Amino acid sequence: MARGQGQKRGTATLNWYNPRVRSIFYQTVVLVSVIGIVWFFAATAQENLERLNISSGFGFLDTTAGFGIIQTLIPYSEQSSYGRAFLVGLLNTLVVAVIGIVLATLLGFFIGVARLSRNWLIAKLAAAYVEIMRNIPLLLHLFFWYFAVLRPLPGPDNSLTPFDGVYLNNRGLILPAPVFDASAAYFFASLALALAGSVFLIRWAKSRQIATGQLFPAWRTATGIVVLLPALVWLIAGRPFELEFAERDAFDYVGGMRLLPEFVALVLGLTLYTAAFIGEIVRAGIQSVSKGQIEAAAALGLKDSTTLRLVVIPQAMRLIIPPLTSQILNLTKNSSLAVAIAYPDLVAVFAGTVLNQTGQAIEVISLTMAVYLTLSLLTSLAMNWYNARIALKER
């Protein structure tokens, strides 16, 4: 260090013995080379496209798409633009990913805990589940569940109707759709209020318990508030929404809400497949918790379920979260297999139909890749934030 400080006054010469100087030098060389190579490929592609008379650019996103999509969460018609079709596909991907992640995580935790059960049958069933589900390729899962969902269902003529207005057939599960009028805003406001109140109540009960040791039935009370308050407002506001029932036409039911068999099969396949991996991660996490902790909890007289909830899981989570993040990312990316069973996700709609109609492979594929990259990075960010929050706090 003495040498380095001596040179600091003189002219700017490189001190190769300074690790900081070396590392900045090598990193700069690598970074500039990588940027240059990417630039070179982009420029070459651009030049070749021009030479071959292939149109390029993102102008096509404003052009009329002209094709129909069977599931649209936002208004969309054949007159909408390719950009709109992109959004429809993106939302369809997101809805599958979010529902799949929630279900797979819940099922995975259940399987992981069940594998460690002292009940022989439950433990072996969970083990068999893991071994069977994770060893079948996901694409086969999708085909199996799609055709397994389709096969027993009758045609629209013989729909199953457990309740009036609810129809189950091979075109999907058709439910009555709620139609809202103006005063429905009060209903939603009361629902939001009840939820916020519950969160506050549960936090208050917990801090009181820590401070005084007194228990308060916070969860039961919260459930009551969330159910009763909106119900009361609904009655006072004069039932602000009606149900729109589906009606039969020549081929199918029109109106109402609909759950497509493709959607169900995709969620089912993704959930069952990913839950097997999550189950193993959860098991590993739980087994990593020192046996002494459990014995200590037992010595304090805690119930098994309380030990699991308050002693084991919080410590296991630190090991579970990083690999769980990978599985969640996998599930999101695996949803791109949807096109095999005709579910209109981003890859099916945008990298499939739009790509073929416009022929602009580079633009379409890079946009699709950018979407998955963004989704993955956002998921990682959220999970890392959560991981940092629950990390062991050394006091």
Added chain:
Amino acid sequence: MKNPLVALLVGILIGVGGLYFFLPYDPLSLGEGPVAVTVSPDGAVERASAGDTLRRVKQRGFLQCGVSQGLPGFSNPDERGNWSGIDVDFCRAIAAAIFGDGSKVRFRPLSAKDRFTALQSGEIDILSRNTTWTMSRDTQLGFDFVGVTYYDGQSFMVRKAAGIETVRDLAGGTICTETGTTTELNLADYFRSRGLSYKVLSFEKNDEAIVAYDRGRCDAYTTDASGLYAQRLKLTDPDANMVLTDIISKEPLGPAVRQGDPQWEDIARWTLNALLNAEELGVTSENVDEMLESDNPRIRRLLGREGAYGEAVGLGPDWAVHVIRAVGNYGEMFERNVGTETPLGIKRGLNALWNEGGVQYAPPVR
């Protein structure tokens, strides 16, 4: 703090310098546009790749031909991997024109999605894969269609029991199709322009689409009429299903080549024209040897006994003789692969020659 800053600057310098030496050309001059284009004295732009394709194919010793992943009658492999079909025969015809041997061709099965990229990137020399000739494909994707091997049109397959007579009866129904085809667009155009509603299920491969239709997930399955006849054979009960007589679109199926090599384009175009002219002149795979002695000047020009038509596109004088020996004329190709004697049982219809009630018409060899 000075040292790290200097290291940064030196790093950038060395990085840029290294790139400058190792890249095949100066990355800073790319903005000046295509380098491989030269302008000949009369002002016409010649692309560096002109004539390249034939040279490369000859060097390699075989033709790379992009076909479908299995469509009976057009390009379909048997259990031993031998390909047959109209699209396959067309590639054999080109191989015969170049090498005098129709077997010097390798088939590359391509999905509807991958086919254009495979041609653009040079992975295949010719795309002969029941591809509809449309303006956007011809003008925006960097390749040219060379003609029409089969005039097709989009139609629908429905269950006989459903009582559907015309496409209009399908209003409100669910329709299965394959993604990334003109079929999706035609479907939307047809129903939208008539104010009819419909639901579309687009599968990546037609195998799943046809199973979904078979299981009753959709009320109809749509693709080109020729494809419907072929797919019907895969159903559990083909006789319970029928193809509607309505045709809702023009689907001229033809081979395509990359833009920028006029010689290669001419070879593909005139191989097709030779097949059609041969049928018109009555030259078949059986009588081609006798026809060599014919007095008819049109036949003599086609078979290379007069003029130097083959040499003009870089082929031998008897290029058309090899083509006809290898696959026969257009009529033979049609009857062998999709005609009334085959399981597909398709009538010539639009695909008959112009003087027999169809629209197949080839410019003359002269």
